[in-house]
Amino acid sequence: MTSGTDDHVESAxxxxxxxxxxxxxxxxxxxxxxxxxxxxxxxxxxxxxxxHALAGVARAYSSDLERLAGRFERLSKxxxxxxxxxxxxxxxxxxCVEPVEQEGEPCPAHTVDRAAExxxxxxxxxxxxxxxxxxxxxxxxxxxxxxxxxxxxxxxVKLNGEICNNPFCSVPKHRKMEQSRR
Ligand SMILES: [Zn+2]
Ligand SMILES: [Zn+2]
Ligand SMILES: [Zn+2]
Numbered sequence: 001m002t003s004g005t006d007d008h009v010e011s012a013x014x015x016x017x018x019x020x021x022x023x024x025x026x027x028x029x030x031x032x033x034x035x036x037x038x039x040x041x042x043x044x045x046x047x048x049x050x051x052h053a054l055a056g057v058a059r060a061y062s063s064d065l066e067r068l069a070g071r072f073e074r075l076s077k078x079x080x081x082x083x084x085x086x087x088x089x090x091x092x093x094x095x096c097v098e099p100v101e102q103e104g105e106p107c108p109a110h111t112v113d114r115a116a117e118x119x120x121x122x123x124x125x126x127x128x129x130x131x132x133x134x135x136x137x138x139x140x141x142x143x144x145x146x147x148x149x150x151x152x153x154x155x156x157v158k159l160n161g162e163i164c165n166n167p168f169c170s171v172p173k174h175r176k177m178e179q180s181r182r
Contacts, residue, residue, distance in 0.1 A: 042081045051076035080107035123150035
């Protein structure tokens with residue numbers, strides 16, 4: 001093999017790697033449904049091992065590509081994916097890209113106990129064994145701290161310390177407590 005052939009192979013490989021990285025740079029989080037209001041439904045169309053490998057290729061190719069490599073690494077890990085605007089103003093909703101330990105988990109800034117300060121529906125699922133708990137994705141009703149659906153759940157605390165949480169609660173004492181909240 002002459003050195004001329006080597007050069008040829010090298011530049012062909014270089015071109016191919018550039019093409020690969022350019023195509024891969026377009027990878028992003030995409031919603032599976034039209035509105036993408038389900039966290040689990042946001043995904044990157046590449047496996048996490050593929051994204052990890054792409055980060056390696058970008059780094060090996062040029063140290064100038066560290067930012068791109070970092071992006072691949074970030075996309076390879078589970079992220080919070082909390083929608084930062086419930087009524088997106090564009091086709092590409094703004095998502096929280098904080099990395100999280102496990103798929104489907106919110107980041108510490110987006111757990112249900114932060115809902116009030118974020119102006120979101122504050123309803124906590126009493127039976128949820130999953131911690132940390134995500135925030136309800138419905139908009140709070142006008143002037144209320146919960147969405148239309150969750151406003152119906154009775155908030156009275158029963159004698160055993162549990163929250164009633166019955167959407168059709170008719171216990172008179174509970175109804176009184178609810179009314180005094182308004
Ligand atoms: Zn978040
Ligand atoms: Zn709600
Ligand atoms: Zn009740």
